[in-house]
Amino acid sequence: MKFNTKAIHGGQKHDSAYGAVMPPIYQTSTYAQTTPGGHKGFEYSRTHNPTRQALENAFASIENGKYGLAFGSGLAAIDAIMKLLQPGDEVISTNDLYGGSYRLFTKIFKGFGIKFHFVGMENAGNIEKHITKKTKLIWVETPTNPMMNIIDIKVAAVIAKKHDILLAVDNTFATPYLQQPLDFGVDIVMHSATKYIGGHSDLVMGALIVKDENLADRLYFIQNASGAICGPQDSFLALRGIKTLHVRMQRHCENGRAVAEYLASHPKIEKVYWPGFKNHPNHHIAKAQMKDYGGMISFITKGNDYTEAIRIVEKLKIFTLAESLGGVESLSGHPASMTHASIPKEEREKIGVVDALIRLSVGIEDVEDLINDLKQAID
Secondary structure (H helix, E strand, O other): OOHHHHHHHOOOOOOOOOOOOOOOOOOOOEOOOOEOOEOOOOOEOOOOOHHHHHHHHHHHHHOOOOEEEEEOOHHHHHHHHHOOOOOOOEEEEEOOOOHHHHHHHHHHHHHHOOEEEEEOOOOOHHHHHOOOOOEEEEEEEOOOOOOOOOOOHHHHHHHHHHOOOEEEEEOOOOHHHHOOHHHHOOOEEEEEOOOOOOOOOOOOOEEEEEOOHHHHHHHHHHHHHHOOEOOHHHHHHHHHHHOOHHHHHHHHHHHHHHHHHHHHHOOOEEEEEOOOOOOOOOHHHHHHHOOOOOOEEEEEEOOOOHHHHHHHHHHOOOOEEOOOOOOOOOEEEOOOOOOOOOOOHHHHHHOOOOOOOEEEEOOOOOHHHHHHHHHHHHO
């Protein structure tokens, strides 16, 4: 079954009660039992819910995995991965990553005795330099947020397997439409399903997908014991979003390319970060491991002027100034004061997240309108 068909049918079956094509919303906390322990596969909705289970099956299908888990947020999903670790363990993470991930690592789990190394992974060989006997997890984002750095998933997987270390990839920016990390040997794929998978800015959710049964069992235990699940209504919305993921991503990619090329040609723009440019660092890796280059773009105006960056995002009309990304509507953001505000300024600037950086999530509107909006705001 090819991806476009999987997005609609993968892991799904018609409702057994009445043949409903879409899985019903099972808005219930508990389930009747005929005798203690005698039930139809569901006993309590923190542990299992039919609507959530249908979504988790869909997650597994579109990522070429065997097991999917749906959480109340992307950070809840990451939290579950971190709970696989013990005090004294070490994590090697890309140094350009979502600010919420950085905050969770440094403000929560560092306090529990887990050590984090934040490493530039554009040369994947840098990972191996930081591996010790205590290293238990490698954390990768690609493309990274917000600098769009590309990390070689296949090489990272070879290194992880060589040292018997778990490898997790945050696939939020690319989505399974553009790349499927499990196929490269990754152990865990994570999504903030709030973004492209949901696609309509109407839910908050996280996802994990794995192939290994033992690893899945450990994560299911953590999910159930910690309780950071999503509800049936959000599960239904995410299922609906998945069914149009392929057509939405086609337009995101088309519009993203046009917007990136426009910005790159604009005399007032200093630098545009988009993996589809041939001169983008590791473009050849992006070309090899991604189907296309997505709708996420960052840029800096000439003069690296903070005031000018703020003026532009405030003047945009179709691009809404807001947190998040991946919805059908175009969004703009100022990472230094929004998504990455939790990262200290000196750490942010080391990786290029300067105060003048603007991040765009290019939606699926008419691309001429988007370009005209950028033109009026920049000019």
